[in-house]
Amino acid sequence: MKPIPHPDLYGLMAEYHETGPLLEAARKAYADGFRRMDAFSPIPVEGLAEAIGFERNALPKVVFAGGLIGCFGGFFMQWYSAVVDYPLNIGGRPFNSWPAFLPITFETTVLCASLSAVFGMIALNGLPKPYHPVFNVESFELASRSHFFLCVQSDDPKFDRVATRAFLEGLGPVAVHEVGF
Amino acid sequence: MSGPTTGLAPSLQRSRNIALLAGLAGMLGCGIGYAVDPTQTLRSYLVGYCFWTGIALGCFPLILIHHLTGGRWGYAVRRPLEAGALTIPLMALLFVPLALGIRAIYGAWADPSQMAHHAVVLAKKPYLNEAFFLQRSAGYFAFWTMLALWLNRLSRRQDNPATEAGASRWLGTFSGPALLLHVFAVSFASVDWIMSLEPEWYSTIFGPLWMSGQVLTAFAFMILVVAPRRDEMPRPDLTAPEPLNDLGNLLLAFVMLWAYANLSQFLIIWSGNLPEEIPWYLKRMKGGWEWVGVALIVFQFILPFLVLLHRENKRSPARLARLASLIVVMNLLSTYWLIVPSFTPGKFTLAWQAPVAVVGIGGIWISAFLWLLGRTPVVPGNAPEPEAHHHEGAH
Numbered sequence: 001m002k003p004i005p006h007p008d009l010y011g012l013m014a015e016y017h018e019t020g021p022l023l024e025a026a027r028k029a030y031a032d033g034f035r036r037m038d039a040f041s042p043i044p045v046e047g048l049a050e051a052i053g054f055e056r057n058a059l060p061k062v063v064f065a066g067g068l069i070g071c072f073g074g075f076f077m078q079w080y081s082a083v084v085d086y087p088l089n090i091g092g093r094p095f096n097s098w099p100a101f102l103p104i105t106f107e108t109t110v111l112c113a114s115l116s117a118v119f120g121m122i123a124l125n126g127l128p129k130p131y132h133p134v135f136n137v138e139s140f141e142l143a144s145r146s147h148f149f150l151c152v153q154s155d156d157p158k159f160d161r162v163a164t165r166a167f168l169e170g171l172g173p174v175a176v177h178e179v180g181f
Numbered sequence: 182m183s184g185p186t187t188g189l190a191p192s193l194q195r196s197r198n199i200a201l202l203a204g205l206a207g208m209l210g211c212g213i214g215y216a217v218d219p220t221q222t223l224r225s226y227l228v229g230y231c232f233w234t235g236i237a238l239g240c241f242p243l244i245l246i247h248h249l250t251g252g253r254w255g256y257a258v259r260r261p262l263e264a265g266a267l268t269i270p271l272m273a274l275l276f277v278p279l280a281l282g283i284r285a286i287y288g289a290w291a292d293p294s295q296m297a298h299h300a301v302v303l304a305k306k307p308y309l310n311e312a313f314f315l316q317r318s319a320g321y322f323a324f325w326t327m328l329a330l331w332l333n334r335l336s337r338r339q340d341n342p343a344t345e346a347g348a349s350r351w352l353g354t355f356s357g358p359a360l361l362l363h364v365f366a367v368s369f370a371s372v373d374w375i376m377s378l379e380p381e382w383y384s385t386i387f388g389p390l391w392m393s394g395q396v397l398t399a400f401a402f403m404i405l406v407v408a409p410r411r412d413e414m415p416r417p418d419l420t421a422p423e424p425l426n427d428l429g430n431l432l433l434a435f436v437m438l439w440a441y442a443n444l445s446q447f448l449i450i451w452s453g454n455l456p457e458e459i460p461w462y463l464k465r466m467k468g469g470w471e472w473v474g475v476a477l478i479v480f481q482f483i484l485p486f487l488v489l490l491h492r493e494n495k496r497s498p499a500r501l502a503r504l505a506s507l508i509v510v511m512n513l514l515s516t517y518w519l520i521v522p523s524f525t526p527g528k529f530t531l532a533w534q535a536p537v538a539v540v541g542i543g544g545i546w547i548s549a550f551l552w553l554l555g556r557t558p559v560v561p562g563n564a565p566e567p568e569a570h571h572h573e574g575a576h
Contacts, residue, residue, distance in 0.1 A: 056492075060490075060492070064490065091454060093454070099444075099447060099448050099451045099452070100448070100451075100452060102444060102448065103448070
């Protein structure tokens with residue numbers, strides 16, 4: 001089933017004043033078959049990401065790859081400078097004094113893993129985003145303070161302007177807003 | 182919420198009987214070994230003793246940390262940890278063979294004929310002498326026994342709503358100082374029981390190094406006890422995937438702590454390359470011992486580290502238990518590597534008495550541990566209520 005295009009409508013947004021009803025609504029919407037939706041909250045809500053069907057993304061793999069690059073890169077830099085580029089006899093120890101390289105190797109691992117976590121997160125979540133339709137809803141500014149929102153997008157195959165609105169109103173919201181482009 | 186359930190899970194009850202039989206058989210084997218070769222048997226006994234006492238001692242910091250920090254992770258393992266700590270009086274009893282065989286084991290400083298050649302060791306005599314050694318060990322056991330009794334008694338008082346607040350206040354106030362004293366006791370015990378096997382050698386991080394291994398092993402052992410028995414627990418929510426994930430994360434932290442302590446000691450001694458320090462590693466880096474060291478790096482650090490990075494491995498009871506058993510076994514190898522090269526430097530040996538002593542002490546320890554565990558409600562009464570909602574269809 002192809003979604004019906006709604007050129008003027010990004011989606012419908014239900015507004016809540018508490019986390020409990022939001023979580024409940026998100027679960028019911030997911031159970032009803034909605035997949036293209038998003039939830040907004042000023043505080044982390046345990047289980048909300050799972051409730052709207054958030055699956056794992058590639059970020060752990062990105063961080064792991066960054067850690068590996070930092071690990072081998074850090075070790076390689078020290079090995080290269082101590083063994084190939086500028087070998088120095090220090091107290092009769094071998095040039096490849098690997099135990100002495102481990103603290104730096106650890107540090108570069110952590111550094112590269114955390115940098116890839118930050119930049120990988122930004123790359124995967126699509127930030128920075130100067131314009132987003134949800135900001136057209138007037139009360140949405142409270143999403144960063146005291147209100148909670150569940151937005152069902154119009155490109156969801158199950159979306160229907162009238163039926164979805166009725167469905168959302170049945171989930172006990174304070175209000176249901178139309179989100180225009 | 183279900184009321185307090187006393188009594189062991191059926192599978193653990195079977196394990197207790199098997200452990201007791203194995204322990205008695207192992208102790209009989211130690212007796213035979215002693216008749217054949219007393220010195221070797223006592224030295225092997227020390228390995229088994231330090232390994233199992235290490236698990237009992239590793240329980241203390243975990244209980245104390247949980248009383249200080251709280252957190253959902255601790256309620257699934259706290260009663261097993263308390264039972265583990267309460268085995269300390271038994272370990273004091275099992276210390277007797279070591280106390281009697283002090284010259285065979287600690288000949289390097291306890292045997293006057295060996296000591297005469299070593300001015301350095303002779304200078305340490307005010308500390309390293311038989312009488313003071315035994316007094317100190319008695320002191321450690323007195324402290325640990327009191328601490329274990331105190332922790333168990335107050336934890337049981339937390340089960341009762343009428344006395345819960347008072348007990349929690351006491352535990353919150355004194356767990357910090359108790360943890361500090363425990364670290365001192367373990368550090369001194371590590372010097373006495375293991376480091377003094379080579380009395381010329383010293384390392385200031387040796388106490389924390391041994392303790393990190395104890396905590397890691399005790400934690401892995403308790404995960405092994407609770408994780409696969411979710412269906413037999415009165416509160417299966419405490420070992421659901423999310424709390425298991427927390428336990429796995431903590432296990433990862435302890436794996437890293439163990440590696441950190443070991444690397445710190447190795448790096449400093451290797452860099453210093455001083456004649457009074459480096460022989461300890463030289464003895465452990467040739468004649469087959471180096472492969473034990475490599476196995477420890479690979480199987481007690483690299484493999485657990487990589488496995489525990491992966492979320493699914495922490496959320497699966499079977500996988501987490503498999504990894505925990507690997508860690509317990511590797512810590513046995515680690516204890517062997519810390520102790521035995523002192524007797525057979527530069528040449529890997531495995532006397533038949535060693536596995537026999539490990540099984541003998543371990544069987545008795547496990548049966549005592551399970552007996553103690555069966556006497557209390559498996560879950561502390563002040564554990565948080567299970568969360569009302571469930572994740573239907575989300576996974």
